[in-house]
Amino acid sequence: MPKNNFSDNSSPVTGDSSTRRHFMGTGAALTAGVAATAAARPIRGAEPAESVSSSPNSHIRLALVGAGGRGTGAINDSLTINDNVSLAAIADLEGDKLGKICESLTKRHGDKVAVETAKMHGGIDAYKKVLDDPDVDVVLFATPPGFRPQYVLDAVDAGKHVFAEKPTCVDPAGYRVCVEANDKAIANNTSIVTGTQYRRQANYVEAIKRLHDGAIGDIISATARYCSNGIWNKTRKEGMSDTEFQIYNWMHFIWLSGDQIAEQAVHNIDAINWIMGGPPESAYGSGGRFTRPEGSEMWDSMSIDYLYPGNRTVSFKCRQIPNAQGDNSNIIYGSKGICTIYGINRGAMIHDRDGNEVWSMKGDLGAAYKQEHKDLIDSVRSGKPIVEFKETADSSLTAVLGRMAAYSGKLVTWDFAVNESTLNLFPENLDMKASLPEPAHAIPGKTKLV
Template sequence: MQERIEASDTDAPNTSDKSNRRDFLVKGSAVASGIGASALHVPAVHSAEAAAANSELVRIGIVGLGGRGSGALNDNLTINDNVQLVATADVDPAKHEGILPRLKKTYGDKIAVDAGKNFVGLDAYKRILDDPEIDLVLMTTPPGFRPKYVLEAVQAGKHVFAEKPSCVDPAGYRTCLVAHELAKQSGTAIVTGTQYRRQVNYMEAIQKIHEGAIGDIINMTARYCSTGIWYRARKEGMTDTQYQVYNWMHFIWLSGDQIAEQAVHNVDVMNWVMGGPPEQAYAGGGRFTRPDDSEMWDNMSVDFTYPGDRQVSFKCRQIRGTQSEVGNRIYGSNGTATILGSNGGAMIYDKDGNEVWSMKGNIQAAYKQEHKDLVDSIRAGEPIVELKQTADSSMTAVLGRMAAYTGQKVDWKFATEESELDLFPESLSFDNDLPEPSFAVPGQTKLT
């Protein structure tokens, strides 16, 4: 790890001749009342006349160069013309050295990162947000950082691609709601990494369900059961913060546990089908196979109650040697629908079990489509802002986790409006000591 970059370590940009760089970067915005003191400052933001902006260069900065970050970059650079990566930020300098040569070889002039634009450290993201040349920021850090970073990006007048989940606790959820409303008012886009919302077989199947193809929706089952997940052992000399960020999946303040970090895809489909978030969750689960210093559970089962007393039975699991199952089954008064994960396809059956419709899946196309929709919306001057729907789904996952960890029934209203749960450390630096890792025990872990 490398010491964080302070503002004094890099020259401040001269913005006097850059504020009118493009037609679609010049719109000022007033912020309406009710957003909150932390979100009151909004600089000039992006706007467009669609006819004039269709060919404008979109300059990209990325925060977080791990697997999902490199994936998002590949998707954006592949599907969009006249886009350019101009700056990167990560806590690990080795990430820059590893990914940029590969990208340059593949994408040529679309990679235009000057040596001084590879920022390192916990505060490196601020250098991206401070750069007036950057139009679009890809936020692909561990999830725990996401609410704060996305809000600050909107305050800086940037368009945003934000990976899922949007938040890992109620405090982060409320931050996301502020960022969503601020982006709508200021004319900046926020597209999120819920690729199933742009996977054609999912879109078609759920539209048919909403149009009555299986009658009234009665209940649903959702599964994200897999055989395991990565774990990175602590390296000699790492501080607590360095290690936990390095092995972020296994610390709840960073990942939110499997239900939030990975299974949120199924949770998002649940909310999509049901028309919004649930009213309540009741859950159980535990851990059998996790490393000693992992805070994660390895299985969780949640009964979600949706408006109209409709029930969704949800299960997620990461245990090696077990049978995988990823998909969703929706039960209606006149039939059923099955929507499988990844490329598994979607099918609708009548009440006698006869298949009446099906469509294959193409998840790779969906990954790319979210980035095309994002850039197209920026150039058209009609920025997509979809953070709230993903925050609702992320918070639904958190609701289920809160119920499982505590052994209590947890209401949506309590979790979103009253809960004081805020997992992010009060003070964070690479020199910090962090609390000893621990995992939740129902009956002992308190609902807060």
């Protein structure tokens, strides 16, 4: 299912986004070669910029940054659903694997894969070479989430259209960078489409339209769950520095993944924000860890109560525990009925207060994965850019809000996270051979809220 650490511990890395910007600007930015894991949202922007979008049949040249499982899945979806596009460049920390990846893509897509050897970029500055390439129109970012805010902002500054995987940030400092990138994209008339595919899954779109049209009356409350089994964990290779290992095993380090609630469960949080019309006012939660491997900073379960405007409470739970019962669902309670929207392909249904089913629709997740890429390319060609980065940043920060509440054991408000928090998980002055602080998981009551 969905694409798919410094923790907020007692000595968190803090500071504003200038630290993150300084690191990215000095050439220490890391392009990681690992997976990160609706109708189109409202199209924003004024008059379209003069670009490849001037012709509805123009050829669009794509580039992929982050060629792990999610990245190769994303480029495969784009090449599959779109005509007259080609993969023109590819970048990854592990440059030596790119030739084989392009060979495999060529077997599936033929001459849609047109990557010259000189445009297979490896190493810490690989993404910059893609952004400097005038032959690239659209960049797909599927690196670990911690890198995403600055990478996307740099792409917007370079005049590229963007597909960005979710989540779009893992801390408040990254959120502010996302908002800046979103505003610049609107001003530049460049698109940013994100990997929140439920926004384009037909049963989600129809169910939420019905909710907004009053199918269950006033929305009173909801429960949402993303409960799955275990997650991968990679063994450190001989000779790896701390930085190299943490990026290699990125899911387990909070500065890279944001923990499960951000990296994976953000899909359900995004659906709830969509239903509720925006982010919550506050979060209060708890959780813990029982099964994570030694050295992992992740918790394996969180339960968060989100308070939304109108005094509406959403009870949210996520976990990754082997052999535990899974559940991926959103249940919305209204004054006249109940709507249930399941993840993946299970579909959606509405029942009245007596339990009678009054509507249902099957799900098709595979089509949604592809539709987000079709919407992006169509928006580029039409000159009517889709810019949805802030919406996904809002959902990503909602996940972070819940994590901050659970990690610290305190109630955390949206206003605090957006306007006051100094939490910036990105390591200062990071380089590939650097030593990093000993991994430490959060402990409520000891972990500080910053």
